Amino acid sequence: MSTAPRSGPLHPASAPGDQLSLRRANLSRTLGHLRAHGPRSRAAIAAGTGLHKATVSSLVDELLARQLVQETGLEYSGTAGRPGRAVALDGAGVGALGVAINVDYIGVHATDLAGRVLVERRIAFDATAGGPDRCVAALTEVILEALRDLERRGAVPVGVTVAVPGLVDVAHGAVVLAPNLDWHDLPLGPRLVAALPAGLRVVVDNDANLAALAEHTYGVAAGTRDLVYLTGEVGVGGGVISDGRLLRGTDGFSGEVGHLPVDPAGRRCGCGRTGCWETKVGLAELVRAVTPDRAYGLESGPLRVPEERVAELHRRLAAGDPVALDAVAEVGRWLGLGGAILVNLVNPRVLVLGGYFATLAEWLIPAARPELDRLAVAGRAAHCRFVASDLGFTAAARGAAGVVVDRVIADPTSVGSPPDTVTRVTAVRVP
Structure with a gap:
């Protein structure tokens, strides 16, 4: 007769900390599913997340108690059986x-x-x-x-x-x-x-x-897995989404595209270097070229937000002002040159123009596109395009x-209070 110890259970009980972590993860999975797919019955949530129906019922009860979701009515599946009560993301509080x-x-x-x-x-x-x-x-x-x-x-x-x-x-x-x-x-x-x-x-x-995260989530290029967002401000920055994730770099300092050196004989930049890309395409440069008497640092009177400055530029462009048209075309060409560098580096599907770039896109993109096609190594094969953000300066x-x-x-447990009694059901995937 063997004296070897009997093996333990196939599924040993998890430690309390593990159970809490698992529940937190499943609360997150449930809440995230509702955000992505809209109102769902508990049965539909279970089917979509791979969690057991009993587990989902317990999770939804806790999310209701924390006031992160609400019941919105009955959901009819089109099959026999009782309709389920739909649950929707709420969190109004x-x-x-x-x-x-x-x-x-x-x-x-x-x-x-x-x-x-x-x-x-x-x-x-x-x-x-x-x-x-x-x-x-x-x-x-x-x-x-x-x-x-x-x-x-x-x-x-x-x-x-x-x-x-x-x-x-x-x-x-x-x-x-x-x-x-x-x-x-x-x-x-x-x-x-x-x-x-x-x-x-x-x-x-x-x-x-x-801003890149906002665009990737609900902007004009929402869901695009590879994009670069360009801020159109006094300074120019870039947010890079690569394979659906924000690219931060080793120290978190990626995206400083405004300081790409593009003109050794150019103007001195605020960073102390010469000829940075933002000295060619930043809003301050365009305002200086079109209205030198009202350039940043020189204009007297009440401070204006960028939209007010851009509105004046827009009026001049719409009126056919040759100085404004030439200045915007020049900015557009430099925008295409810098855009080509980014396309050669990270091969995005879309270059999203934010801030003032978006407001003046109808003049900027026609000047930028030929430069992008000419200077991108892959040319049109790169399938990258400029699009204007609809989020503006926000x-x-x-x-x-x-x-x-x-x-x-x-982490839904960071908000509100759980119900007095939460049924702890270990979550497993439905076979």
Whole structure:
């Protein structure tokens, strides 16, 4: 008779921590499925996620208790049997706040979990005057006002993401370098955490990266697995989506396309180098070429947000002003040249033009396209095209709010309270 010990159970009980992690992951899977596919019955959720129906029922009960979903009515499958009650993403009581700061404005965009816009505004602000301390104070006040707006609308703020045009150490919330703002090694995240309500999570990230995420999620190129988003601001940044994921690089500093050296004999850039791409295609360069008396740094009177400057450019172009037409054509040619460099490097399907690029796309793209075809090694075989964003100058703030929403979707247990009794059903895939 063998004295070898008997083997343990085929499926040993998981440790409590493992069970909690598994449940958190399945809550996320369920919530993410509803976001991607819209209202579904519990049976349809089970079929779509591969979870058992009993597990889904327990998960939905918890999401209902946390007020992240709501029941919307009966769903008829077209087959015999009782109809199921449909469940939809809700989260009306969750406030996700995105804030973007740039050379001449601060933008705010806040939504609930389902993406319904709760707060949106843009404030003219000269971020280059008075130094970073003044900027931090202004950002703090804008964020506090937005938080008050969310609370008045019955939404509990669960986080804020701040978009900055520069190199950002996301892990530490530090802005390493923002040339056009003249910021160097600014611990923006920690300073905002100290000034804002306790417990509010603050994330700082690059504006082009956040805008690229917004475009990939719900912009004109939504779902495109390989795209480059180009900010059309005073500075020019790029957010790269590669194979459906944001490309950050080793240190998180990828996408500084505005500082590609394209003209050794060109103008000095805000970064201290000469002939960077943004000195050829940035909004400041176009304004200087068309209205030199009203160029950035020279214009007197009230500060204007970029849309107001672009509106004047648009009027001149529509009227056939030869100076404006020549200037925009020149910017378009340089836009095509830089775009070709990006196509040769990362082979995107789409180059999304944001900011002022999008507003003037009808003049810019005809000048940029021939340069792209001429200079891209693969030529038209690369199948890359320019498209104008429909998110305008709000893309970065939208993407910033989206990061907060994504974090709740990834961990629904971070919001609300679970029901008094949650049935712990181990999730397995349906065979």
